[in-house]
Amino acid sequence: GGAPAAPAAPTAAATEAATAAADAPTAEPTAAAAEAPTAAAATEPFKVAIVMPSGITDLAWSQSMYDALKAIQTEMGGESAMTISYSENMFNVTDAAAAIRDYASSGNKLVIAHGTQYGTSLFEVAADFPETAFAWGTATDAGESAGLKNIFAYNAKAEEGGYINGVIAAMLSKSGTIGVIGPVEAGDAKTYIDGFTAGAMATNPAASVNKIYTGSFGDTAKAAEAASTEIAAGADVLTGSAQQVVGAIGIAKDKGIPWLGTQSDQSSLAPELVVATQVYDWDSTLKDMFAKINAGTYGGTAYNLTLANGGLKIAFNPGYTGVSPEIKAAAEAAIKGISDGTIKALP
Amino acid sequence: MVAAAQQAAPTISSLELFNITKRFPGVVANNRVSFEVRAGEVHALLGENGAGKSTLMKIIYGLYQPDDGQILLNGQPVTISSPQDAIARGIGMIHQHFMLVPSLTVAENVALGLKSSRGMRLDLDVVAAKVERLAASYGLRVDPRAEVSRLSVGEQQRVEIIKALYRGADLLVLDEPTAVLTPQEADDLFRMLRQMREEGRALIFISHKLREVLALCDRVTVLRDGRQVGTFPTAGMSRGELARLMVGREIAAPHAEDRAPVPVGPPLLQVRGLSSSAGAGGPALREVSFELSPGEILGLAGVSGNGQRELADVIAGLRPSSAGEISLGGAPLVGGPGERMAAGLSYIPEERMRDGAIMDFSVEENLILRDHTRPPYARGPFLDTARVSTVCRELITRFAVKTPGPQTPIKSLSGGNIQKVIMARELAREPRVLIAAQPTRGVDIGATAYIHRLLLDMRARGGAVLLISEDLDEILALADRIAVIHDGEIAAIMPRAEADPERIGLLMAGASTESLSH
Amino acid sequence: MTRTPASPNRGTIRRTGAVVVDALLPLGAVVAALLVGALVLLLLGKNPALAYGAMFRGAFGSLSGITQTLAKATPLLLVGLGVIIAFRAQVINIGGEGQLVVGALAATACSLALRELPGWLLLPITALAGALAGGLWGLVPGLLKARLDVNEILSTVMMNAIAVQLMNYLLRGPMLDPAQVAAGTNIPQSAALPEAAWIVRLVPRTLFHAGFILALVLAVVVALLLWRTTLGYRIRAVGLSPSAARYAGIPVATITATSMVLSGCLCGLAGAVEVMGVHHRVVEGISGGYGFSGIVVALFGGLHPIGAIPAAVLFGGLLVGADQMQRTVQVPAALITALNGLVVLMVVSSTYATQRRAARRQSEAARPTAREAEGGPLDPQLTPDL
Amino acid sequence: MEQLLTIGTLLGVLHSMIRLATPYLYAAIGETLGQRSGLLNLGVEGMMLMGAYVGFYVVFTTGSLLGGVLAAALAGALLGLMMALVSVTFRAEQGISGIGMYLFGLGLSSLLFKLTLGTVQSVSGFPEVPLPLLGSIPGIGPSLFTHSVMVYAAFALVPLAAYVLNRTTWGLNIRAVGDNPQAADALGVPVAAVRYATATIGGLLAGVGGASLSISALNIFQENLTGGIGFIAVALVYFGGWRPVGVLLGVLLFSFVSALQLWLQVTGVGLPSDLAVMLPYLLTILALAVSNRRAGQPSALTKPFTRGA
Numbered sequence A: 001g002g003a004p005a006a007p008a009a010p011t012a013a014a015t016e017a018a019t020a021a022a023d024a025p026t027a028e029p030t031a032a033a034a035e036a037p038t039a040a041a042a043t044e045p046f047k048v049a050i051v052m053p054s055g056i057t058d059l060a061w062s063q064s065m066y067d068a069l070k071a072i073q074t075e076m077g078g079e080s081a082m083t084i085s086y087s088e089n090m091f092n093v094t095d096a097a098a099a100i101r102d103y104a105s106s107g108n109k110l111v112i113a114h115g116t117q118y119g120t121s122l123f124e125v126a127a128d129f130p131e132t133a134f135a136w137g138t139a140t141d142a143g144e145s146a147g148l149k150n151i152f153a154y155n156a157k158a159e160e161g162g163y164i165n166g167v168i169a170a171m172l173s174k175s176g177t178i179g180v181i182g183p184v185e186a187g188d189a190k191t192y193i194d195g196f197t198a199g200a201m202a203t204n205p206a207a208s209v210n211k212i213y214t215g216s217f218g219d220t221a222k223a224a225e226a227a228s229t230e231i232a233a234g235a236d237v238l239t240g241s242a243q244q245v246v247g248a249i250g251i252a253k254d255k256g257i258p259w260l261g262t263q264s265d266q267s268s269l270a271p272e273l274v275v276a277t278q279v280y281d282w283d284s285t286l287k288d289m290f291a292k293i294n295a296g297t298y299g300g301t302a303y304n305l306t307l308a309n310g311g312l313k314i315a316f317n318p319g320y321t322g323v324s325p326e327i328k329a330a331a332e333a334a335i336k337g338i339s340d341g342t343i344k345a346l347p
Numbered sequence B: 001m002v003a004a005a006q007q008a009a010p011t012i013s014s015l016e017l018f019n020i021t022k023r024f025p026g027v028v029a030n031n032r033v034s035f036e037v038r039a040g041e042v043h044a045l046l047g048e049n050g051a052g053k054s055t056l057m058k059i060i061y062g063l064y065q066p067d068d069g070q071i072l073l074n075g076q077p078v079t080i081s082s083p084q085d086a087i088a089r090g091i092g093m094i095h096q097h098f099m100l101v102p103s104l105t106v107a108e109n110v111a112l113g114l115k116s117s118r119g120m121r122l123d124l125d126v127v128a129a130k131v132e133r134l135a136a137s138y139g140l141r142v143d144p145r146a147e148v149s150r151l152s153v154g155e156q157q158r159v160e161i162i163k164a165l166y167r168g169a170d171l172l173v174l175d176e177p178t179a180v181l182t183p184q185e186a187d188d189l190f191r192m193l194r195q196m197r198e199e200g201r202a203l204i205f206i207s208h209k210l211r212e213v214l215a216l217c218d219r220v221t222v223l224r225d226g227r228q229v230g231t232f233p234t235a236g237m238s239r240g241e242l243a244r245l246m247v248g249r250e251i252a253a254p255h256a257e258d259r260a261p262v263p264v265g266p267p268l269l270q271v272r273g274l275s276s277s278a279g280a281g282g283p284a285l286r287e288v289s290f291e292l293s294p295g296e297i298l299g300l301a302g303v304s305g306n307g308q309r310e311l312a313d314v315i316a317g318l319r320p321s322s323a324g325e326i327s328l329g330g331a332p333l334v335g336g337p338g339e340r341m342a343a344g345l346s347y348i349p350e351e352r353m354r355d356g357a358i359m360d361f362s363v364e365e366n367l368i369l370r371d372h373t374r375p376p377y378a379r380g381p382f383l384d385t386a387r388v389s390t391v392c393r394e395l396i397t398r399f400a401v402k403t404p405g406p407q408t409p410i411k412s413l414s415g416g417n418i419q420k421v422i423m424a425r426e427l428a429r430e431p432r433v434l435i436a437a438q439p440t441r442g443v444d445i446g447a448t449a450y451i452h453r454l455l456l457d458m459r460a461r462g463g464a465v466l467l468i469s470e471d472l473d474e475i476l477a478l479a480d481r482i483a484v485i486h487d488g489e490i491a492a493i494m495p496r497a498e499a500d501p502e503r504i505g506l507l508m509a510g511a512s513t514e515s516l517s518h
Numbered sequence C: 001m002t003r004t005p006a007s008p009n010r011g012t013i014r015r016t017g018a019v020v021v022d023a024l025l026p027l028g029a030v031v032a033a034l035l036v037g038a039l040v041l042l043l044l045g046k047n048p049a050l051a052y053g054a055m056f057r058g059a060f061g062s063l064s065g066i067t068q069t070l071a072k073a074t075p076l077l078l079v080g081l082g083v084i085i086a087f088r089a090q091v092i093n094i095g096g097e098g099q100l101v102v103g104a105l106a107a108t109a110c111s112l113a114l115r116e117l118p119g120w121l122l123l124p125i126t127a128l129a130g131a132l133a134g135g136l137w138g139l140v141p142g143l144l145k146a147r148l149d150v151n152e153i154l155s156t157v158m159m160n161a162i163a164v165q166l167m168n169y170l171l172r173g174p175m176l177d178p179a180q181v182a183a184g185t186n187i188p189q190s191a192a193l194p195e196a197a198w199i200v201r202l203v204p205r206t207l208f209h210a211g212f213i214l215a216l217v218l219a220v221v222v223a224l225l226l227w228r229t230t231l232g233y234r235i236r237a238v239g240l241s242p243s244a245a246r247y248a249g250i251p252v253a254t255i256t257a258t259s260m261v262l263s264g265c266l267c268g269l270a271g272a273v274e275v276m277g278v279h280h281r282v283v284e285g286i287s288g289g290y291g292f293s294g295i296v297v298a299l300f301g302g303l304h305p306i307g308a309i310p311a312a313v314l315f316g317g318l319l320v321g322a323d324q325m326q327r328t329v330q331v332p333a334a335l336i337t338a339l340n341g342l343v344v345l346m347v348v349s350s351t352y353a354t355q356r357r358a359a360r361r362q363s364e365a366a367r368p369t370a371r372e373a374e375g376g377p378l379d380p381q382l383t384p385d386l
Numbered sequence D: 001m002e003q004l005l006t007i008g009t010l011l012g013v014l015h016s017m018i019r020l021a022t023p024y025l026y027a028a029i030g031e032t033l034g035q036r037s038g039l040l041n042l043g044v045e046g047m048m049l050m051g052a053y054v055g056f057y058v059v060f061t062t063g064s065l066l067g068g069v070l071a072a073a074l075a076g077a078l079l080g081l082m083m084a085l086v087s088v089t090f091r092a093e094q095g096i097s098g099i100g101m102y103l104f105g106l107g108l109s110s111l112l113f114k115l116t117l118g119t120v121q122s123v124s125g126f127p128e129v130p131l132p133l134l135g136s137i138p139g140i141g142p143s144l145f146t147h148s149v150m151v152y153a154a155f156a157l158v159p160l161a162a163y164v165l166n167r168t169t170w171g172l173n174i175r176a177v178g179d180n181p182q183a184a185d186a187l188g189v190p191v192a193a194v195r196y197a198t199a200t201i202g203g204l205l206a207g208v209g210g211a212s213l214s215i216s217a218l219n220i221f222q223e224n225l226t227g228g229i230g231f232i233a234v235a236l237v238y239f240g241g242w243r244p245v246g247v248l249l250g251v252l253l254f255s256f257v258s259a260l261q262l263w264l265q266v267t268g269v270g271l272p273s274d275l276a277v278m279l280p281y282l283l284t285i286l287a288l289a290v291s292n293r294r295a296g297q298p299s300a301l302t303k304p305f306t307r308g309a
Ligand SMILES: Nc1ncnc2c1ncn2[C@@H]1O[C@H](COP(=O)(O)OP(=O)(O)OP(=O)(O)O)[C@@H](O)[C@H]1O
Pocket: B024, B025, B027, B028, B029, B047, B048, B049, B050, B051, B052, B053, B054, B055, B056, B096, B412, B413, B414, B415, B416, B442, B444, C001, D308, D309
């Protein structure tokens, strides 16, 4: 969807708005923003709930969002200013629907449905709670299709960071063989991998990008074996996505193969071998939502996480020493190219 | 394997039971039963099905604990807490339904539960050697390396006995050991039991065959309804007396007039050149031919595992034939068991508990087992439950089945009554031909007499009966003609008049007709 | 043998009383498991009272709770019924998961293809499509077992994995929601079902839909099938004694396969009903573990279709309430999973006590009556017995 | 495609096969012992997960690999004991108790993981060590004979189990109890004790199998690390006809095809990834369909034992 990109650096303002507006939710945003932020503590906290398909420690999709919420919470002053309720491992959509409805009816200001599969249920619930804001991703439909006004949609342009990772990988690889471990050939895993391939091929047309899909998001063991297979097949740089990749990273670590991550910063797993990670930085998106909510707008925006709006960041891992200035430069160039549209992440 | 010394002098001089009571759900199996057996005697235990014999023995062997009463071994009160305990005390038991592990070899079955001379490692070679020695000393033929599932019933029983002797049993309980044996096998068994008695062992012998009891045993204890009628010396006892003590009334054995010749019409069942591939534990049928006329009982004698079961199964449509044809009333008998049943063939299978009935089904459900898709039991795809229960109640009374009710699970009936249910089912549809395989095996005399009467009634009504039995007395008592089967072949067919047990026994053992004729 | 049945009226009273206790025993086991959970909650610094209060409210203590429980019970019951039919024929159907998935896929594909049809026609056809697909998925292990003696535990486990991959494949290409393609997000989910194929919600603003009533009806149907039809009789006969069934002229192999097909049909229907009543499209995690939970329901229900009804509602309530508790006191979902496991273990163990009690009751019924009380030797004189 | 045919690829497949086979072997051999004694344990998966977690945690905190294995074995054994209590003493329906055990192990391992580790961590687990002599054979040496101790142990388990089952008194007891407990009991074989033992050992091996993932193959722990291996292992016991060697063949076939499909994808054969992932499951069924071996199923499998009845 042609959604307005989140402001480049709204952080401070948004937070003030968020906290201050809590004073007088009914007051119009500008006025609210003007008042003293310090009053925040006295007022009831900003209640957020999130429902996730995997665990908050998956080092991937779910953790990226949960960590972002946590960070904002501390920033805003902890429990008193903002509360977070979560339901993890909600792979059963019926249960997720129940959770969403329950969170909505228990006075949360924002309920985040952190999985596309929750969409249908979400739209049903959202219709019943016009005074509650909902966020839904990965999605591009902010409810306008159903005439709903209280849904934010968010979607990470995984292919963009994928492209950059591809560029880096191609330059790191001596063998010219790069290994990719994907879950199921669909969703943002696929877009990431497609972008990655594009980036790699653009940098080294002779490179061969070997892909293995494990057929599951959580099969850590199979991901590990896939990694070993890639290495045995000549890959000297690896990447992959979904919570399963921790298995692959384990192997990369043992075999001393550099790893390019996505979604959450995975350098903790292999401090010397994770080269860089495409980090989903929900911070600005979330804060913008908070601001809108405090300003009385409960949805209607479809956010895109892009390199341009800072929603996607390429976090180089200082622990990995192999990144030459050229590589850094090439990456920067690619980022710039994608941001200004001169480079298309997806062919 | 280290087993208690087997040839050493027996350590058991006497075992006494005082006022033993044992209850089961809904049943008092033993009610204040007292009983004593001494070294050097064979003590018979008599009683109808369900009288409590097996239960009492299972108590002696530590399988059940008595709810009440006392056990004295050599005068000392003891509690026999488990079979292990019983074995340690020199008690052995040959169960009615054999306690063997089919997938194991003979040696492994014997070695089971014993210490190995090699610690953790099995010493099957040692065991095998001992087994062979033991078998030889009692004149038994047993291959220690054979897998038990491949053995005939008789052989399996020998394995059971060897197991007990190997463990140095001084008191041996045999629960209906002859129920499944041929005359020859039975004689071998008796020889062996007498030898054990000479060695000073104590033996308890359960049987429904009174002739055996009188021939073998020194004393007899009679149970009825779980209670004890008394203990009597067999000397001077008659079968009639014993029967009355057991049943509490006269048993009418089939009389001559029951077997008055019935006008025999043209053959009803014709079997020509029937052959089949070998079945599990049975030989291949080879060119089997015979005819069966209305109003006739044809007795098929033979050592178990010589093709009787295969023949019956092939005729009933449970086993494919490789050659030959069968016709019933002129029309070829083809198709599965269902079709053949519809054509007028009823079949009482040998394995009552396995094939003849479904143990977890109620009496009622078992009564409709083979007719459940046909009226009166079925209306279209539905069961007509109302009609089912009325008809079944009728059958239960008509065939004098002793059961608390139609809904009782059949497994809680005695073997005899289970058999009555099966008879009721197979005769109710008024078949033209009936195959009855071992119809009275393990069934008490009362039930046996009743079942014999049913067969004779069928004959009188002009039905044809193929009576397959390993009990020669039964065949001689009922059959008009007698066929002998050996190794899948009909060795001879003769009229009852010309049949003498001697000759039949030899034929069953495999002697050719020629060798007999001169 | 002396059978001494208790006098009818006394018997019935005692029996009903006993039945009540028997029914309570499993509940006792649940409580025991929850007590263990309470300790863990304390260790986690949570308030057990609060937690379990929420659990009960979440399951049965509120309209939303009850409806949610029943919504959950619907697929559980359907799968449970399927498991029961197979189990009665001695076929252990671990394949509910896969059968449910293909059922959902087929129902969706079918209703999307026939979207023009009017509701009264589309609704049954869609459901039927799901059932048939499930039946087909059950036919494979059924035939393998019947004809080739391939153990069903192995084949159904494998068929589950295959079904999931089949779904992955269809949801990223052939059946992928066009909207996803348009948006370029390519999230694996199908297009939404035409509204005509939606099952009506019984309580607005909840997931509780008419599928539950269908499940109830089917429970009765299955009961009738098993005990009032010749097919049911055959299924039970084959399950209890294949050799006797064969002797009776019952085509054992065919019946075995048939039972598996019927089982698959019900599981497939569960998938269809989930799609038509809850999600209105195939999404990831559609199977939601019902294939396994359904086995638990079947066995809790004593392998009896009617018994499966309360079993499904209670087990559904347990799962729903546990989620509510997780939300209220914010414990890791893992605790809930462990707790459910503990409950299952405890309840299944408690059935032993129930059996023991039943046995004890019967032997009490066998206490010596006045006539035999004197027991001991019976006088050898003729005492007519019939 | 041509890349698929190279000897290098084949060796790669074999290497993967052996590594993949390891956790299945531990679990399946343990399950075999249990089933031969008449116990169906569907809870293997849960036991593996507990073993995987405990083993990992001990290595993570103490760094002792041996300690990790022992801890995993202990954890598995305890769950096995619990399973025996439920299935043997309380005579619970075994299919259902297994599912309960699975949920319990899955939940408990994840819970402890969250409480003690919080997030995915990694350890340095068992290294791959070439076998003396064999390991130095060019080509097959590195692929077949260069693995971690946990792998070698898993394969050593097969002949060991076969020996125990067929050549020891204890194995004889197991076989008898699984085929005719009444008979075994009548000869004084302690039926319950035998089943307790096999259940405990089964759990122990499942635990070690889990550890073979978390501290040897992957060197990490993550919720639901085993992802269904336990269930496949149970299925493979049926495939193996309840004989350790048969089970080994089943495991090898399954993991060979699993490895092969990974290579199929790497070498970019046109096959859709999902269908590739299906292959092992499909082929296992087919293999069983053609090589039918129902025979050998312990007659008393899943049937609780009551004396005398
Ligand atoms: N395990 C058991 N559970 C319940 N009832 C039993 C059990 N064993 C035996 N009975 C009942 O106890 C009574 C006595 O059985 P028992 O086996 O002692 O009879 P029996 O004399 O051996 O009969 P048969 O001549 O058929 O062998 C019967 O009514 C039988 O149904």
